[in-house]
Amino acid sequence: MAEDIEIETSSPRGTKRKGDDSLPLPAPRRIKALAQDVVNKIAAGEIIVAPVHALKELIENAVDAGSTALEVVIKDGGLKLLQITDNGHGIDKEDLPILCERFTTSKLKAFEDLTSIGTYGFRGEALASISHIAHLNVTTRTKESSCAWRAYYADGKLASPKPGQSAEPKPIAGRPGTQITVEDLFYNVPSRRRAFRSASEEYAKILDMVGRYSVHCLGVSFSCKKHGDTTSGVSVPANAGPVDRIRQIHGSAVANELVALKAENERWGFKCEGWISNANHNSKRTTLLLFINHRAVESPAIKKSVEQTYATFLPKGGHPFAYLSLDIEPQRVDVNVHPTKREVHFLNEDEIIAIICDEIRNSLSKVDTSRSFMTQSLLSNPKVPFATPMKQTTPSTPTTADTSDRHSAKTVSKTITKKPYENNLVRTDASARKITSMLQPHPSVDGGANDEDEMDYEYTEKTATVCRLTSVKELRAEVRDAMHNELTDIISTHTFVGIVDEEKRIAAIQGGVKLFLVDYGMLCNEYFYQVGLTDFANYGSIRFNPPLPLEELLTVAAELEKNNAGDAADEVDWEEVVESVKEQLINRRLMLIDYFMMEITKEGQLCSLPLLVKGYTPSIAKLPQFLLRLGPHVDWDTERGCFQSFLRELASFYVPECLPLPPSASTTKDASGKGKQKVAEEDAEIALRRKNIRRAIEYVIFPACKARLVATRGLLKGVMEVANLKGLYRVFERC
Structure with missing residues (x-):
């Protein structure tokens, strides 16, 4: 049989064939220098990878310029518009011609300066890179200048705003500081522009970056919003402390569980300060805000070490929050290792990380041995869900049953729901029993079944007047700027519980799983003032x-x-x-x-x-x-x-007016020595006014505040948390 098999040996596989000597060899390619335009675009692609990287460079330049207020405006995730306005030192007119040239900087003079660099930017490539891949214009004014100057740039040089016009900077009106506007980012790099999936995803990255610097840069106010929006995605005042800044960006659930952290070592030449979450807080993923010499960076080694340190304190699947600011001697740090300066290398990295983790471990151990439970705070997180959704559960597999029984058990399990934890149960039905139903009812003033006075309203054909007064618009803007997002959410989603004290004008409301006492006099004052502004000339x-x-x-x-x-x-x-x-x-x-x-x-x-409001007449x-x-x-x-x-x-x-407290019951003894309770009669007019006020507050004023009140920071003094269902459960679990 083997002799009958034909084997072809003319072109065996796996053997090297000789080339055809008759074919001419290609000539060797010559080495040529790239055109300067190509070099600049390659450099720009390394430094500006996405809109968030351009914004990071601009934020760092603004903070380096001594700014105390930064305003960021974004359109289409930064691809269409990326604008940052600061109130810093500004740029001299004489420096504008070379502002966007590569390696032009005011922060370095010699290479040796890199060993003691103390600013964010130093290479002078940010604006140059942006000008090669976007339309860039700069408006700036120094304190000594009598006017602002606006300049347009293209490919690192001054450019004319319109064909035929001069490229020289033009004088315009403007406030001290600098405004940099980047339009049509990556307009000449279509492949890069098509790589971005959605504008909302890029905007989320920008908010994260602005939030990081908002937490770190004390004394600097930050504002970031979409173009055309009236509300800001990030808004942090200049006078806010580190914990308040974390509260604004990451919420009260994190801010209420923070522990201060400090570590230093002279041998390794570093200091570390920050705030870390304690063992009461855990989330689905780790949040690490890391700054090395005040520059936002990433360090997988530090992040992994921090997570391993927390693993012994948090339940399985829990992750911490940490804000760490490291000051390392500049000569030990090499910041020039990454085009976007996202990563830095420094000496004795392992030793420094070990000291930080030891301090984290000690801080968490101290908190764990003696914990302080807050029973009262100013505000809480309004984003706690009102009711825990019912989750489907699968019962354990039966031990004595055949296949059909197990199949039926799986089918039935789809309809079985798990009872939510008691600390998540909240009454939000307004028709349910309220606290006022437990109080002793007072007799009606006039003996009638219904004391509510029907008011007669006359409607006119008058058209609404559009207010164009600048003064009124400014007053409305002041209210928006003073808005407190957390308190506004609480008011807009609250459930009215009842009036506690008409004399001090205090009412109780429920927000989520928490109970608040509210000074309704202060609340009404702000509400009616805002109604007056909103409906100006249309009352x-x-x-x-x-x-x-x-x-x-x-x-x-x-x-x-x-x-x-x-x-x-x-x-x-x-x-x-x-x-x-x-x-x-x-x-x-x-x-x-x-x-x-x-x-x-x-x-x-x-x-x-x-x-001002239908259904309510002032006293x-x-x-x-x-x-x-x-x-x-x-x-x-x-x-x-x-x-x-x-x-x-x-x-x-x-x-609503202040009224004296209703008369209380007094105990008197009769002839037999038995005590009898007697309620003093209240003046009929006072009783009627009290009833009208209670009806107006519960059914008119608080529903109106819930619908349209913008809670300002001034109202924080009139709101106090008195009970937290989750907090009470946490306390009793440890008793």
């Missing part, structure tokens, strides 16, 4: 029929002030005060009716007041004092001051 009106005499109302208020002033009352001519305020209001009656729907006749008759008992305060407490000389002070007084007038 309804409360009409008096017949009109009220202005002089008599002012006289009543003056008598009240005179009685409260005591001995100082004789120093004031109250009749003159009444006459002065009356004349002031009459002389400005046209403005009052146009902007505030407050109608006053020439004869001094008050015909109407502004109506008329406060009207005389409101009118009297309009004289000395309103800035009638300036437009902005007038609107602001008048709306503040109007909001104060609309705040």
Whole structure:
């Protein structure tokens, strides 16, 4: 059989064939220098890999320039627009021609300076790289300059903004500092531009980078938002401390569980400060904010060591939060090892990491042996879910059953739900039983079944007035800038519990699994002020029929002030005060009716007041004092001051009045010696006012605040956390 097999041996596999000697060999390629344009684009591609890298360079340049306020505006993830504005030293006009040339810097003079570098940037390649792959313009002004200068750049050189125009910097109006605008990033590198998957993903990276420097750069305010948005993705004030900055960026769940960390060693020439989470906090992934000599960097070795240190303190699958700032002697650090300066190398890395991890271990051990549980704090994290979703569970496999039984058990398991933990259970149904139902009911004032007064409303065909006054727009912007995101979320998602004290004007609300006491007087004051700004010149009106005499109302208020002033009352001519305020209001009656729907006749008759919210009428008992305060407490000389002070007084007038506490039950003994409880009767008028206030607060004011109130930082003083269901469970678990 073997002899019958034919084997072809003409071209065996695996053997080397000889080349054809008759074919000519290719000529050797000559080595040529790349064109400068190609060199610049290659360098730009190494330094600016994504929009976030361009922003990192610009942030570092701004902080190096002594800025205390940075504003970042992003469009399409930074590919369409990337703008950063600072209030730093600015750039001299004479330096603008070489600003975007490669290796032009104000931070190095000799190579030896690298051993003592103390700034973020030093190579002078950031702006040069950006100018080769984007449209770049710079607006800058120094303190000594009388105007700002704007320059456009292309390929590292000055360029004209439009064809035919001069490329020289042009003088314009501007504030001290620098604004750098990068448009159409990677417009001439289409392959790089197509590599980005989504603008939202790039914007998330930018927010993360801005958040890192916001935590680290104390004394510098940061703001980052999308182009055209009114709210900021990141907003950190300049006076915030490290913990407050972490709270703003990463939430209260992290900030409430932080431990300070300090480590240093003279032998290895380093100091480390930071904040780390304790054993009570764990998340799905590690968050490490690492700064070496104030530069945001990444270090897989440090991250891995920190995670291994926490492994003995956290449950399986838990990860920590850590913010570490290392100061290492500059001569021990080589910062020039990565094009984007994302990584740095330093001497004695293993020894330094070991010391830091030992200090982390010691800090966590101290906290674990003696823990302090917070029973009261100013605010909490509003992002705690109101109810834990029901999760499907699979029961254990039955031991005595056949295959069909096991199959049916798996089928049934799909409908079995797991009961949520008790510390996540929250009542959010407004129809459920409330705390007020447990109190002893008071008898009705007039004996009727329904005391609610039906108000008659008359609707007009008047069209809404669009407010174009700059002063009002500025006041609205002030409210937006003072917004506290966490408190706004709590108010907008709260559940009203009940009024605690009408005398101190305190109400209880529930947010998530936490209970808060709120100064509703302060809350109402801010709400009605914002309504006054939002609906400016578009209020309804409360009409008096017949009109009220202005002089008599002012006289009543003056008598009240005179009685409260005591001995100082004789120093004031109250009749003159009444006459002065009356004349002031009459002389400005046209403005009052146009902007505030407050109608006053020439004869001094008050015909109407502004109506800010439907279903609620302010206490008329406060009207005389409101009118009297309009004289000395309103800035009638300036437009902005007038609107602001008048709306503040109007909001104060609309705040529900303070009422004395309801009479309590007293115990008396009869002839037999047995005690009987007797409730003192309350004045009918006070009881009616109390009932109206309670109804208005629960069914009108708090629902309105929930719908449209922008909670400002000033309201933090009026909100206090008194109970935390999760915190209480945590305390009792360790008792």
